[in-house]
Amino acid sequence: MKLDLVMIVKDAASTLPRCLESFRTEVDDIIIVDTGSSDDTQTVAKRYDSKIYQIPWENNFAKARNAALQKSDADWRLVIDSDEYLTAGNNLKKAILEQQALHASFVGRLRIRSKFQTNGNIQYENSYVSRILPREAFYEGAIHEQVVHPGLPTIQFDGFVVDHDGYFGSHKSERNIPILMDLLESEPNSFYHLFQLAREHRNVKQFESAHQLLTKALQICPATSSIFPMLIVDLIYNCIELKYFEQGLYTIERYESQLAWYPDFHFACGIFYMKWILYDPSKFLYFPRIETAYLRCLSLGDENITTSVEGTGSYLAAHNLASLYEASGNLEKAKIYQHLETKWRKDHRISF
Structure with a gap:
Protein backbone atom coordinates (compact mmCIF):
# COMPACT_ATOMS: atom_id res chain seq x y z
CA MET A 1 0.00 0.00 0.00
CA LYS A 2 1.30 3.42 -0.99
CA LEU A 3 0.47 6.64 0.89
CA ASP A 4 1.34 10.06 -0.51
CA LEU A 5 1.31 13.42 1.22
CA VAL A 6 -0.50 15.78 -1.18
CA MET A 7 -0.36 19.55 -0.73
CA ILE A 8 -1.17 22.80 -2.47
CA VAL A 9 1.08 25.68 -1.39
CA LYS A 10 1.84 29.31 -2.04
CA ASP A 11 4.57 31.33 -0.31
CA ALA A 12 4.93 28.66 2.36
CA ALA A 13 8.70 28.74 2.90
CA SER A 14 8.37 29.73 6.57
CA THR A 15 5.99 26.93 7.59
CA LEU A 16 6.79 24.13 5.15
CA PRO A 17 9.85 22.71 6.98
CA ARG A 18 7.89 22.16 10.21
CA CYS A 19 5.09 20.50 8.27
CA LEU A 20 7.26 18.19 6.19
CA GLU A 21 9.49 17.22 9.12
CA SER A 22 6.42 16.05 11.03
CA PHE A 23 5.00 13.93 8.18
CA ARG A 24 8.03 12.75 6.20
CA THR A 25 8.30 9.35 7.94
CA GLU A 26 4.55 8.70 7.60
CA VAL A 27 4.35 8.76 3.79
CA ASP A 28 6.02 7.29 0.72
CA ASP A 29 6.08 10.38 -1.50
CA ILE A 30 5.47 14.09 -1.04
CA ILE A 31 3.44 15.74 -3.81
CA ILE A 32 3.54 19.55 -3.76
CA VAL A 33 1.56 21.69 -6.18
CA ASP A 34 2.65 25.34 -6.10
CA THR A 35 0.02 27.88 -7.11
CA GLY A 36 2.38 30.81 -7.60
CA SER A 37 4.97 31.24 -4.86
CA SER A 38 7.32 34.19 -4.94
CA ASP A 39 9.43 33.08 -1.97
CA ASP A 40 11.69 30.03 -1.42
CA THR A 41 8.87 27.50 -1.15
CA GLN A 42 10.16 25.29 -3.95
CA THR A 43 13.74 25.38 -2.66
CA VAL A 44 12.50 24.23 0.74
CA ALA A 45 10.34 21.50 -0.81
CA LYS A 46 13.30 20.09 -2.75
CA ARG A 47 15.20 19.46 0.50
CA TYR A 48 12.56 16.85 1.33
CA ASP A 49 12.72 15.09 -2.03
CA SER A 50 9.27 16.39 -2.90
CA LYS A 51 7.74 16.04 -6.33
CA ILE A 52 6.96 19.63 -7.26
CA TYR A 53 4.46 20.86 -9.82
CA GLN A 54 3.21 24.32 -10.74
CA ILE A 55 -0.30 25.35 -11.71
CA PRO A 56 -1.94 28.78 -12.05
CA TRP A 57 -4.13 29.92 -9.18
CA GLU A 58 -7.75 30.28 -10.34
CA ASN A 59 -9.43 31.38 -7.09
CA ASN A 60 -10.73 27.86 -6.55
CA PHE A 61 -9.35 25.63 -3.80
CA ALA A 62 -11.17 22.49 -4.90
CA LYS A 63 -9.81 22.79 -8.44
CA ALA A 64 -6.27 23.17 -7.11
CA ARG A 65 -6.64 20.25 -4.68
CA ASN A 66 -8.06 17.99 -7.37
CA ALA A 67 -5.15 18.88 -9.64
CA ALA A 68 -2.77 17.93 -6.85
CA LEU A 69 -4.57 14.63 -6.20
CA GLN A 70 -4.21 13.76 -9.88
CA LYS A 71 -0.41 14.03 -9.56
CA SER A 72 -0.37 11.15 -7.07
CA ASP A 73 -0.35 7.50 -8.09
CA ALA A 74 -0.82 6.27 -4.52
CA ASP A 75 -3.61 4.09 -3.20
CA TRP A 76 -4.21 6.62 -0.43
CA ARG A 77 -3.55 10.36 -0.25
CA LEU A 78 -3.01 12.36 2.93
CA VAL A 79 -4.08 15.98 2.32
CA ILE A 80 -2.35 18.54 4.53
CA ASP A 81 -1.71 22.29 4.41
CA SER A 82 1.69 23.87 4.96
CA ASP A 83 0.56 25.60 8.17
CA GLU A 84 -0.32 22.23 9.73
CA TYR A 85 1.93 19.72 11.44
CA LEU A 86 1.57 16.36 13.13
CA THR A 87 1.74 16.57 16.93
CA ALA A 88 0.38 13.18 18.00
CA GLY A 89 0.22 9.72 16.47
CA ASN A 90 2.51 7.65 14.27
CA ASN A 91 2.45 4.76 11.81
CA LEU A 92 -0.49 6.13 9.86
CA LYS A 93 -0.08 3.51 7.13
CA LYS A 94 -0.66 0.74 9.66
CA ALA A 95 -3.80 2.48 10.91
CA ILE A 96 -5.09 2.82 7.34
CA LEU A 97 -4.45 -0.87 6.60
CA GLU A 98 -6.32 -1.88 9.74
CA GLN A 99 -9.35 0.12 8.66
CA GLN A 100 -9.04 -1.08 5.06
CA ALA A 101 -9.35 -4.66 6.28
CA LEU A 102 -12.70 -3.73 7.82
CA HIS A 103 -14.14 -1.33 5.24
CA ALA A 104 -12.26 -1.88 1.95
CA SER A 105 -12.58 1.80 1.05
CA PHE A 106 -13.41 4.80 3.23
CA VAL A 107 -12.50 8.40 3.97
CA GLY A 108 -10.43 9.02 7.09
CA ARG A 109 -10.98 12.00 9.38
CA LEU A 110 -8.14 13.55 11.39
CA ARG A 111 -8.36 15.84 14.37
CA ILE A 112 -7.28 19.35 13.36
CA ARG A 113 -6.41 21.53 16.36
CA SER A 114 -6.56 25.17 15.24
CA LYS A 115 -5.00 27.95 17.27
CA PHE A 116 -6.90 31.23 17.59
CA GLN A 117 -7.10 34.24 19.85
CA THR A 118 -10.15 35.75 21.53
CA ASN A 119 -10.16 38.64 23.97
CA GLY A 120 -6.38 38.35 24.25
CA ASN A 121 -6.52 34.65 25.19
CA ILE A 122 -5.07 31.85 23.08
CA GLN A 123 -7.49 28.97 22.55
CA TYR A 124 -7.81 25.92 20.30
CA GLU A 125 -10.70 24.72 18.18
CA ASN A 126 -10.80 21.00 17.49
CA SER A 127 -12.51 19.73 14.36
CA TYR A 128 -12.52 16.38 12.61
CA VAL A 129 -11.80 16.78 8.92
CA SER A 130 -11.63 14.35 6.00
CA ARG A 131 -7.93 14.18 5.10
CA ILE A 132 -7.18 10.51 4.30
CA LEU A 133 -8.58 9.92 0.84
CA PRO A 134 -8.86 6.88 -1.42
CA ARG A 135 -8.36 7.36 -5.12
CA GLU A 136 -12.08 7.78 -5.85
CA ALA A 137 -12.54 10.79 -3.54
CA PHE A 138 -12.28 14.37 -4.77
CA TYR A 139 -13.06 17.95 -3.73
CA GLU A 140 -15.75 20.48 -4.57
CA GLY A 141 -16.19 24.09 -3.47
CA ALA A 142 -14.12 27.14 -4.37
CA ILE A 143 -13.34 27.81 -0.69
CA HIS A 144 -13.77 25.81 2.53
CA GLU A 145 -13.82 22.94 0.07
CA GLN A 146 -15.45 19.65 0.96
CA VAL A 147 -14.49 16.07 0.14
CA VAL A 148 -16.90 14.19 -2.13
CA HIS A 149 -16.97 10.44 -1.52
CA PRO A 150 -20.23 8.87 -2.77
CA GLY A 151 -21.22 5.84 -0.76
CA LEU A 152 -18.04 5.63 1.31
CA PRO A 153 -18.06 5.59 5.12
CA THR A 154 -16.04 8.13 7.10
CA ILE A 155 -13.72 6.77 9.77
CA GLN A 156 -12.33 8.85 12.63
CA PHE A 157 -8.61 8.21 13.24
CA ASP A 158 -8.33 8.67 16.99
CA GLY A 159 -4.84 9.17 18.34
CA PHE A 160 -3.66 11.37 15.48
CA VAL A 161 -3.61 15.14 16.01
CA VAL A 162 -2.66 17.80 13.48
CA ASP A 163 -2.01 21.28 14.86
CA HIS A 164 -2.88 24.28 12.70
CA ASP A 165 -1.92 27.91 13.27
CA GLY A 166 -2.48 29.41 9.83
CA TYR A 167 -5.30 31.72 10.96
CA PHE A 168 -3.48 32.86 14.08
CA GLY A 169 -2.45 36.47 13.49
CA SER A 170 -3.03 36.15 9.75
CA HIS A 171 -5.07 38.17 7.26
CA LYS A 172 -6.71 35.30 5.37
CA SER A 173 -10.16 36.84 5.78
CA GLU A 174 -9.14 39.54 3.30
CA ARG A 175 -8.56 36.74 0.77
CA ASN A 176 -11.58 34.64 1.73
CA ILE A 177 -14.33 37.27 1.88
CA PRO A 178 -14.30 38.17 -1.86
CA ILE A 179 -14.30 34.48 -2.84
CA LEU A 180 -17.27 33.71 -0.59
CA MET A 181 -19.15 36.77 -1.83
CA ASP A 182 -18.69 35.60 -5.41
CA LEU A 183 -20.02 32.17 -4.47
CA LEU A 184 -23.09 33.69 -2.85
CA GLU A 185 -23.81 35.60 -6.04
CA SER A 186 -24.51 32.29 -7.74
CA GLU A 187 -25.78 30.44 -4.64
CA PRO A 188 -27.56 33.07 -2.51
CA ASN A 189 -29.31 30.44 -0.38
CA SER A 190 -26.25 28.40 0.54
CA PHE A 191 -26.39 28.31 4.34
CA TYR A 192 -22.88 26.87 4.35
CA HIS A 193 -21.39 29.82 2.45
CA LEU A 194 -23.44 32.29 4.51
CA PHE A 195 -22.07 30.74 7.70
CA GLN A 196 -18.47 30.77 6.46
CA LEU A 197 -18.75 34.37 5.28
CA ALA A 198 -20.18 35.35 8.68
CA ARG A 199 -17.17 33.76 10.36
CA GLU A 200 -14.82 35.72 8.14
CA HIS A 201 -16.63 38.95 9.03
CA ARG A 202 -16.37 38.08 12.72
CA ASN A 203 -12.64 37.54 12.27
CA VAL A 204 -12.29 41.16 11.15
CA LYS A 205 -14.77 42.40 13.81
CA GLN A 206 -17.51 43.30 11.33
CA PHE A 207 -20.16 42.06 13.72
CA GLU A 208 -23.20 43.72 12.20
CA SER A 209 -22.48 42.19 8.79
CA ALA A 210 -21.85 38.86 10.49
CA HIS A 211 -25.16 39.12 12.33
CA GLN A 212 -27.14 39.57 9.15
CA LEU A 213 -25.40 36.60 7.56
CA LEU A 214 -25.85 34.35 10.61
CA THR A 215 -29.52 35.24 10.87
CA LYS A 216 -30.10 34.45 7.20
CA ALA A 217 -28.14 31.19 7.44
CA LEU A 218 -30.17 30.08 10.46
CA GLN A 219 -33.41 30.59 8.55
CA ILE A 220 -32.41 27.97 5.97
CA CYS A 221 -29.95 25.71 7.79
Whole structure:
Protein backbone atom coordinates (compact mmCIF):
# COMPACT_ATOMS: atom_id res chain seq x y z
CA MET A 1 0.00 0.00 0.00
CA LYS A 2 1.30 3.42 -0.99
CA LEU A 3 0.47 6.64 0.89
CA ASP A 4 1.34 10.06 -0.51
CA LEU A 5 1.31 13.42 1.22
CA VAL A 6 -0.50 15.78 -1.18
CA MET A 7 -0.36 19.55 -0.73
CA ILE A 8 -1.17 22.80 -2.47
CA VAL A 9 1.08 25.68 -1.39
CA LYS A 10 1.84 29.31 -2.04
CA ASP A 11 4.57 31.33 -0.31
CA ALA A 12 4.93 28.66 2.36
CA ALA A 13 8.70 28.74 2.90
CA SER A 14 8.37 29.73 6.57
CA THR A 15 5.99 26.93 7.59
CA LEU A 16 6.79 24.13 5.15
CA PRO A 17 9.85 22.71 6.98
CA ARG A 18 7.89 22.16 10.21
CA CYS A 19 5.09 20.50 8.27
CA LEU A 20 7.26 18.19 6.19
CA GLU A 21 9.49 17.22 9.12
CA SER A 22 6.42 16.05 11.03
CA PHE A 23 5.00 13.93 8.18
CA ARG A 24 8.03 12.75 6.20
CA THR A 25 8.30 9.35 7.94
CA GLU A 26 4.55 8.70 7.60
CA VAL A 27 4.35 8.76 3.79
CA ASP A 28 6.02 7.29 0.72
CA ASP A 29 6.08 10.38 -1.50
CA ILE A 30 5.47 14.09 -1.04
CA ILE A 31 3.44 15.74 -3.81
CA ILE A 32 3.54 19.55 -3.76
CA VAL A 33 1.56 21.69 -6.18
CA ASP A 34 2.65 25.34 -6.10
CA THR A 35 0.02 27.88 -7.11
CA GLY A 36 2.38 30.81 -7.60
CA SER A 37 4.97 31.24 -4.86
CA SER A 38 7.32 34.19 -4.94
CA ASP A 39 9.43 33.08 -1.97
CA ASP A 40 11.69 30.03 -1.42
CA THR A 41 8.87 27.50 -1.15
CA GLN A 42 10.16 25.29 -3.95
CA THR A 43 13.74 25.38 -2.66
CA VAL A 44 12.50 24.23 0.74
CA ALA A 45 10.34 21.50 -0.81
CA LYS A 46 13.30 20.09 -2.75
CA ARG A 47 15.20 19.46 0.50
CA TYR A 48 12.56 16.85 1.33
CA ASP A 49 12.72 15.09 -2.03
CA SER A 50 9.27 16.39 -2.90
CA LYS A 51 7.74 16.04 -6.33
CA ILE A 52 6.96 19.63 -7.26
CA TYR A 53 4.46 20.86 -9.82
CA GLN A 54 3.21 24.32 -10.74
CA ILE A 55 -0.30 25.35 -11.71
CA PRO A 56 -1.94 28.78 -12.05
CA TRP A 57 -4.13 29.92 -9.18
CA GLU A 58 -7.75 30.28 -10.34
CA ASN A 59 -9.43 31.38 -7.09
CA ASN A 60 -10.73 27.86 -6.55
CA PHE A 61 -9.35 25.63 -3.80
CA ALA A 62 -11.17 22.49 -4.90
CA LYS A 63 -9.81 22.79 -8.44
CA ALA A 64 -6.27 23.17 -7.11
CA ARG A 65 -6.64 20.25 -4.68
CA ASN A 66 -8.06 17.99 -7.37
CA ALA A 67 -5.15 18.88 -9.64
CA ALA A 68 -2.77 17.93 -6.85
CA LEU A 69 -4.57 14.63 -6.20
CA GLN A 70 -4.21 13.76 -9.88
CA LYS A 71 -0.41 14.03 -9.56
CA SER A 72 -0.37 11.15 -7.07
CA ASP A 73 -0.35 7.50 -8.09
CA ALA A 74 -0.82 6.27 -4.52
CA ASP A 75 -3.61 4.09 -3.20
CA TRP A 76 -4.21 6.62 -0.43
CA ARG A 77 -3.55 10.36 -0.25
CA LEU A 78 -3.01 12.36 2.93
CA VAL A 79 -4.08 15.98 2.32
CA ILE A 80 -2.35 18.54 4.53
CA ASP A 81 -1.71 22.29 4.41
CA SER A 82 1.69 23.87 4.96
CA ASP A 83 0.56 25.60 8.17
CA GLU A 84 -0.32 22.23 9.73
CA TYR A 85 1.93 19.72 11.44
CA LEU A 86 1.57 16.36 13.13
CA THR A 87 1.74 16.57 16.93
CA ALA A 88 0.38 13.18 18.00
CA GLY A 89 0.22 9.72 16.47
CA ASN A 90 2.51 7.65 14.27
CA ASN A 91 2.45 4.76 11.81
CA LEU A 92 -0.49 6.13 9.86
CA LYS A 93 -0.08 3.51 7.13
CA LYS A 94 -0.66 0.74 9.66
CA ALA A 95 -3.80 2.48 10.91
CA ILE A 96 -5.09 2.82 7.34
CA LEU A 97 -4.45 -0.87 6.60
CA GLU A 98 -6.32 -1.88 9.74
CA GLN A 99 -9.35 0.12 8.66
CA GLN A 100 -9.04 -1.08 5.06
CA ALA A 101 -9.35 -4.66 6.28
CA LEU A 102 -12.70 -3.73 7.82
CA HIS A 103 -14.14 -1.33 5.24
CA ALA A 104 -12.26 -1.88 1.95
CA SER A 105 -12.58 1.80 1.05
CA PHE A 106 -13.41 4.80 3.23
CA VAL A 107 -12.50 8.40 3.97
CA GLY A 108 -10.43 9.02 7.09
CA ARG A 109 -10.98 12.00 9.38
CA LEU A 110 -8.14 13.55 11.39
CA ARG A 111 -8.36 15.84 14.37
CA ILE A 112 -7.28 19.35 13.36
CA ARG A 113 -6.41 21.53 16.36
CA SER A 114 -6.56 25.17 15.24
CA LYS A 115 -5.00 27.95 17.27
CA PHE A 116 -6.90 31.23 17.59
CA GLN A 117 -7.10 34.24 19.85
CA THR A 118 -10.15 35.75 21.53
CA ASN A 119 -10.16 38.64 23.97
CA GLY A 120 -6.38 38.35 24.25
CA ASN A 121 -6.52 34.65 25.19
CA ILE A 122 -5.07 31.85 23.08
CA GLN A 123 -7.49 28.97 22.55
CA TYR A 124 -7.81 25.92 20.30
CA GLU A 125 -10.70 24.72 18.18
CA ASN A 126 -10.80 21.00 17.49
CA SER A 127 -12.51 19.73 14.36
CA TYR A 128 -12.52 16.38 12.61
CA VAL A 129 -11.80 16.78 8.92
CA SER A 130 -11.63 14.35 6.00
CA ARG A 131 -7.93 14.18 5.10
CA ILE A 132 -7.18 10.51 4.30
CA LEU A 133 -8.58 9.92 0.84
CA PRO A 134 -8.86 6.88 -1.42
CA ARG A 135 -8.36 7.36 -5.12
CA GLU A 136 -12.08 7.78 -5.85
CA ALA A 137 -12.54 10.79 -3.54
CA PHE A 138 -12.28 14.37 -4.77
CA TYR A 139 -13.06 17.95 -3.73
CA GLU A 140 -15.75 20.48 -4.57
CA GLY A 141 -16.19 24.09 -3.47
CA ALA A 142 -14.12 27.14 -4.37
CA ILE A 143 -13.34 27.81 -0.69
CA HIS A 144 -13.77 25.81 2.53
CA GLU A 145 -13.82 22.94 0.07
CA GLN A 146 -15.45 19.65 0.96
CA VAL A 147 -14.49 16.07 0.14
CA VAL A 148 -16.90 14.19 -2.13
CA HIS A 149 -16.97 10.44 -1.52
CA PRO A 150 -20.23 8.87 -2.77
CA GLY A 151 -21.22 5.84 -0.76
CA LEU A 152 -18.04 5.63 1.31
CA PRO A 153 -18.06 5.59 5.12
CA THR A 154 -16.04 8.13 7.10
CA ILE A 155 -13.72 6.77 9.77
CA GLN A 156 -12.33 8.85 12.63
CA PHE A 157 -8.61 8.21 13.24
CA ASP A 158 -8.33 8.67 16.99
CA GLY A 159 -4.84 9.17 18.34
CA PHE A 160 -3.66 11.37 15.48
CA VAL A 161 -3.61 15.14 16.01
CA VAL A 162 -2.66 17.80 13.48
CA ASP A 163 -2.01 21.28 14.86
CA HIS A 164 -2.88 24.28 12.70
CA ASP A 165 -1.92 27.91 13.27
CA GLY A 166 -2.48 29.41 9.83
CA TYR A 167 -5.30 31.72 10.96
CA PHE A 168 -3.48 32.86 14.08
CA GLY A 169 -2.45 36.47 13.49
CA SER A 170 -3.03 36.15 9.75
CA HIS A 171 -5.07 38.17 7.26
CA LYS A 172 -6.71 35.30 5.37
CA SER A 173 -10.16 36.84 5.78
CA GLU A 174 -9.14 39.54 3.30
CA ARG A 175 -8.56 36.74 0.77
CA ASN A 176 -11.58 34.64 1.73
CA ILE A 177 -14.33 37.27 1.88
CA PRO A 178 -14.30 38.17 -1.86
CA ILE A 179 -14.30 34.48 -2.84
CA LEU A 180 -17.27 33.71 -0.59
CA MET A 181 -19.15 36.77 -1.83
CA ASP A 182 -18.69 35.60 -5.41
CA LEU A 183 -20.02 32.17 -4.47
CA LEU A 184 -23.09 33.69 -2.85
CA GLU A 185 -23.81 35.60 -6.04
CA SER A 186 -24.51 32.29 -7.74
CA GLU A 187 -25.78 30.44 -4.64
CA PRO A 188 -27.56 33.07 -2.51
CA ASN A 189 -29.31 30.44 -0.38
CA SER A 190 -26.25 28.40 0.54
CA PHE A 191 -26.39 28.31 4.34
CA TYR A 192 -22.88 26.87 4.35
CA HIS A 193 -21.39 29.82 2.45
CA LEU A 194 -23.44 32.29 4.51
CA PHE A 195 -22.07 30.74 7.70
CA GLN A 196 -18.47 30.77 6.46
CA LEU A 197 -18.75 34.37 5.28
CA ALA A 198 -20.18 35.35 8.68
CA ARG A 199 -17.17 33.76 10.36
CA GLU A 200 -14.82 35.72 8.14
CA HIS A 201 -16.63 38.95 9.03
CA ARG A 202 -16.37 38.08 12.72
CA ASN A 203 -12.64 37.54 12.27
CA VAL A 204 -12.29 41.16 11.15
CA LYS A 205 -14.77 42.40 13.81
CA GLN A 206 -17.51 43.30 11.33
CA PHE A 207 -20.16 42.06 13.72
CA GLU A 208 -23.20 43.72 12.20
CA SER A 209 -22.48 42.19 8.79
CA ALA A 210 -21.85 38.86 10.49
CA HIS A 211 -25.16 39.12 12.33
CA GLN A 212 -27.14 39.57 9.15
CA LEU A 213 -25.40 36.60 7.56
CA LEU A 214 -25.85 34.35 10.61
CA THR A 215 -29.52 35.24 10.87
CA LYS A 216 -30.10 34.45 7.20
CA ALA A 217 -28.14 31.19 7.44
CA LEU A 218 -30.17 30.08 10.46
CA GLN A 219 -33.41 30.59 8.55
CA ILE A 220 -32.41 27.97 5.97
CA CYS A 221 -29.95 25.71 7.79
CA PRO A 222 -31.42 22.31 8.72
CA ALA A 223 -30.93 21.24 12.33
CA THR A 224 -29.32 18.05 11.03
CA SER A 225 -26.45 19.95 9.38
CA SER A 226 -23.01 19.55 10.92
CA ILE A 227 -22.64 23.34 11.09
CA PHE A 228 -25.93 23.93 12.92
CA PRO A 229 -24.47 23.76 16.47
CA MET A 230 -21.62 26.12 15.53
CA LEU A 231 -24.09 28.48 13.84
CA ILE A 232 -26.13 28.82 17.03
CA VAL A 233 -23.04 29.34 19.18
CA ASP A 234 -21.62 31.94 16.80
CA LEU A 235 -24.95 33.79 16.84
CA ILE A 236 -24.92 33.91 20.65
CA TYR A 237 -21.38 35.31 20.73
CA ASN A 238 -22.29 37.82 18.04
CA CYS A 239 -25.29 38.98 20.06
CA ILE A 240 -22.90 39.61 22.94
CA GLU A 241 -20.61 41.72 20.75
CA LEU A 242 -23.53 43.81 19.50
CA LYS A 243 -25.29 43.85 22.89
CA TYR A 244 -28.37 42.28 21.30
CA PHE A 245 -29.13 40.56 24.57
CA GLU A 246 -32.86 40.06 24.09
CA GLN A 247 -32.25 38.28 20.78
CA GLY A 248 -29.48 36.28 22.40
CA LEU A 249 -31.80 35.13 25.18
CA TYR A 250 -34.43 34.17 22.63
CA THR A 251 -31.83 32.13 20.71
CA ILE A 252 -30.64 30.35 23.86
CA GLU A 253 -34.11 29.44 25.07
CA ARG A 254 -35.29 28.33 21.64
CA TYR A 255 -32.40 25.96 20.97
CA GLU A 256 -31.28 24.81 24.43
CA SER A 257 -33.09 21.46 24.20
CA GLN A 258 -31.62 20.72 20.75
CA LEU A 259 -28.09 21.57 21.87
CA ALA A 260 -28.20 20.12 25.38
CA TRP A 261 -25.39 17.72 24.34
CA TYR A 262 -22.97 20.43 23.16
CA PRO A 263 -20.56 21.90 25.75
CA ASP A 264 -19.74 24.89 23.54
CA PHE A 265 -23.41 25.93 23.68
CA HIS A 266 -23.52 25.88 27.47
CA PHE A 267 -20.16 27.65 27.66
CA ALA A 268 -21.49 30.42 25.39
CA CYS A 269 -24.58 30.65 27.62
CA GLY A 270 -22.40 31.20 30.68
CA ILE A 271 -20.50 33.99 28.91
CA PHE A 272 -23.77 35.48 27.67
CA TYR A 273 -25.41 35.75 31.10
CA MET A 274 -22.25 37.16 32.67
CA LYS A 275 -21.87 39.83 29.97
CA TRP A 276 -25.57 40.76 30.15
CA ILE A 277 -25.48 41.23 33.92
CA LEU A 278 -22.33 43.34 33.69
CA TYR A 279 -24.00 45.47 31.00
CA ASP A 280 -27.34 45.68 32.80
CA PRO A 281 -27.29 44.88 36.54
CA SER A 282 -31.10 44.65 36.53
CA LYS A 283 -30.66 41.27 34.85
CA PHE A 284 -29.06 39.84 38.00
CA LEU A 285 -31.94 37.35 38.19
CA TYR A 286 -30.03 35.37 35.54
CA PHE A 287 -26.96 35.06 37.76
CA PRO A 288 -27.68 31.44 38.84
CA ARG A 289 -27.72 30.42 35.18
CA ILE A 290 -23.99 31.19 34.90
CA GLU A 291 -23.07 28.50 37.41
CA THR A 292 -25.59 26.09 35.89
CA ALA A 293 -24.11 26.58 32.42
CA TYR A 294 -20.52 25.83 33.44
CA LEU A 295 -21.47 22.88 35.61
CA ARG A 296 -23.34 21.48 32.63
CA CYS A 297 -20.17 21.91 30.55
CA LEU A 298 -18.19 19.84 33.05
CA SER A 299 -20.86 17.14 33.19
CA LEU A 300 -20.63 16.77 29.41
CA GLY A 301 -16.83 16.92 29.09
CA ASP A 302 -14.96 17.98 25.98
CA GLU A 303 -16.67 17.16 22.70
CA ASN A 304 -14.77 14.75 20.44
CA ILE A 305 -17.13 14.21 17.51
CA THR A 306 -17.95 17.61 16.07
CA THR A 307 -16.14 20.95 15.99
CA SER A 308 -15.59 22.28 19.50
CA VAL A 309 -13.34 24.70 21.36
CA GLU A 310 -10.89 22.73 23.47
CA GLY A 311 -11.56 23.08 27.18
CA THR A 312 -15.23 24.10 27.07
CA GLY A 313 -16.01 20.82 28.79
CA SER A 314 -12.98 20.90 31.10
CA TYR A 315 -10.35 23.52 31.93
CA LEU A 316 -12.04 26.61 30.44
CA ALA A 317 -15.29 25.88 32.26
CA ALA A 318 -13.37 25.14 35.47
CA HIS A 319 -11.50 28.45 35.13
CA ASN A 320 -14.75 30.39 34.76
CA LEU A 321 -16.34 28.58 37.70
CA ALA A 322 -13.31 29.35 39.87
CA SER A 323 -13.57 33.03 38.90
CA LEU A 324 -17.31 33.01 39.61
CA TYR A 325 -16.91 31.48 43.06
CA GLU A 326 -14.00 33.77 43.91
CA ALA A 327 -16.05 36.84 42.96
CA SER A 328 -18.94 35.50 45.06
CA GLY A 329 -16.71 34.99 48.09
CA ASN A 330 -16.88 31.20 48.02
CA LEU A 331 -13.12 30.70 48.22
CA GLU A 332 -13.33 27.00 49.09
CA LYS A 333 -15.14 26.18 45.87
CA ALA A 334 -12.89 28.55 43.94
CA LYS A 335 -9.81 26.59 45.07
CA ILE A 336 -11.42 23.29 44.01
CA TYR A 337 -12.00 24.50 40.47
CA GLN A 338 -8.63 26.23 40.26
CA HIS A 339 -7.06 22.86 41.03
CA LEU A 340 -9.22 21.14 38.41
CA GLU A 341 -8.34 23.78 35.83
CA THR A 342 -4.61 23.24 36.42
CA LYS A 343 -4.98 19.46 36.26
CA TRP A 344 -7.05 19.45 33.08
CA ARG A 345 -4.79 21.95 31.32
CA LYS A 346 -1.84 19.69 32.15
CA ASP A 347 -3.73 16.64 30.92
CA HIS A 348 -4.37 18.32 27.58
CA ARG A 349 -0.70 19.24 27.20
CA ILE A 350 0.34 15.67 27.96
CA SER A 351 -2.03 14.33 25.30
CA PHE A 352 -0.19 16.13 22.47
